[in-house]
Amino acid sequence: MSNAQELYPRDEALAPRERRVFTFYLVTALVVFVLMMSLGLVLRLAQGDWLTLSPAVFYQVMTAHGAGMVGTVALAACAVMWFFLRKYVPLSTTIFAANYALFVLGAALILGSIFLGRYGGAWTFLYPLPVHSMGLWSRNAAVVFMLGYLSIGVGFLLFYLDAMRAVIGRYGNLGRALGLQWLFSGTIDPEHPKTVVAGTMVIIVNSIGTLVGAVALVMSIVNAYYPSAVLDALVAKNLIYMFGHTFINATIYMAVIAVYELLPRYSGRPYPISRPFLWAWAASTVFVLTVYPHHLLMDYVMPHWALVVGQILSYASGLPVFTVTAYGALTNVYRSGMRWSLPAKLLLLSMYGWAAGIVPAIVDATIRVNRVMHNTMWVPGHFHFYLLLGVLPMVLALMFHVVERGKRPAQRSASERLGFPAYWIGGLAFVTAFLAGGYASEPRRFAAHLPAWLPYDRWGSIAALLVIAAMLVFTTRIVGGLLRTPADAAVADPGR
């Protein structure tokens, strides 16, 4: 734990080639975030009747925003995991670069299918909607969209398999990397990295999740050309949500590595590994793969035990966050004499966004609640809460950490003075508008709204403007920083 205080440890320095690929990841993620947020604003403005959009275009933009955000947040979170995991196990830079290339290819296919092929079947591509558009988009457009997903999925799978190889090479097997040998007894190796525990969990769940997604995609593609190979809509729905839930959920578990690694450096207090920590991650590995039936609570024909499991495991998956991750972060800063710089603020915000955001999520996983909240704005309310105010701040914290080296602590940049408050205040107002809409039974994914719902939409639009303004300030600063100082990174910084 000796280097817990050192802000820029030597083993994190990037070799020139690593730095190039890492920069591609970060710059792409930031630019796409700004673009996708703007598309989100377009949706909100259209719902608020401040902008006129044909329904077909609305749903295309909605599909682009959903798929674009999910893919990009995964890309950014993957960069966080790579950045820290490579200190402990040898990761291949070529595979990391290949993931990026396949992502760009997939993104191009997806954007083409949406804006040229007019595909508007939503990012969750619920069978049989992609091949049942009533003439709005062609079978080919739907298939190109799914091929885009496949390309991105293959890229991520390569990354996880490479990481799996590296972790197994170093620790013998995945169970030991997760620290399962210390769950019940034994002295935990204090040097066992939390990053390896978290990384291993993600490797396990996302390898499985991505394979399930690939099965669903290949089945859907085959069905598109051979409609006689009919799929069962309920089976397809199970596969799609198992994949979709795991993939988006795993982004948090990748990005949170930034909190484990960076927070103790800013608080100056060690953040040791512990038995509850290992339990939390072992349990989360199981929960992430098994809670997805909470997406199917309104499918009454599902086996009822599966729905009960969906409700109870959703409750249970709050425990690791409330009692270990967020709790641990709070104990780490409590009376620590915290040095408040922008990365530190973003890390704390991310813990708040995650812990608070899962409150409405867990409430909605109650079958009785889901009967009146399912597919209302309550749902974008809770997931934007922990994505916009949870995952993004984790990613941004690492980005600022990287570009702010050498900055004197007394200097407070525009990002810190203006960007940060605008981001969290705008973000909170933005997600509350969704939650309030859900409370008023405002449906999600509606191109046109009743007059009674417009106030929520307009309040959301104004808040979104604030978030986007903040994001522009952040992006300018980070991209500038990344492009300006390519040379010094290879040289290990003595730290401050």
Add this chain to the structure above:
Amino acid sequence: MSAQNWIGAITLVGLAAVSLGFVYVLSQAGRTADPARLSKASKTVRRWWFWALIVLGIGVAWGTLKPFPIPPQWSPLQAAQTVDVVGQQWAWSLSTTHLAAGTPVEFRVTSSDVNHSFAIYDPQGHIVIQTQAMPGYTNKLLYTFREPGTYTVRCLEYCGVAHHVMQTRFEVAAAATGGRP
């Protein structure tokens, strides 16, 4: 109190608790204290906090799952009124649109094309219940209307370009034998 009011109140309490916890810790972050003593205290607090959440979770799960909120799907429901519902892009067809309050209604919901969701909005515009409409399956929903009036059905599962206009209405008449006013 409507379901939404309960849900809103519980969520607000939860959000307030999390927010207060953060505000408290942040207000203390600038001070310093002996790490060894803090670490001991934090472990004790965590133990209490963990068990409190477990008890709360079990209590709420028990209270909300018993009786089970979804009717049995594979045995007859024997409701006094039944409605067959079919969703298709982008309209609903209901076997009847005149129902009575006070006695249970069984809705047998299916779809002839893609996934839809059959959501019932009360005359004030709040969702009272919903179920998915799926090709190849029939979801049976049981509901007893308390309040007479015009109810609106909206589709709540995205089903293509006219998803948001896929709606219909039905009437619920006051209970025949002077039930509740």
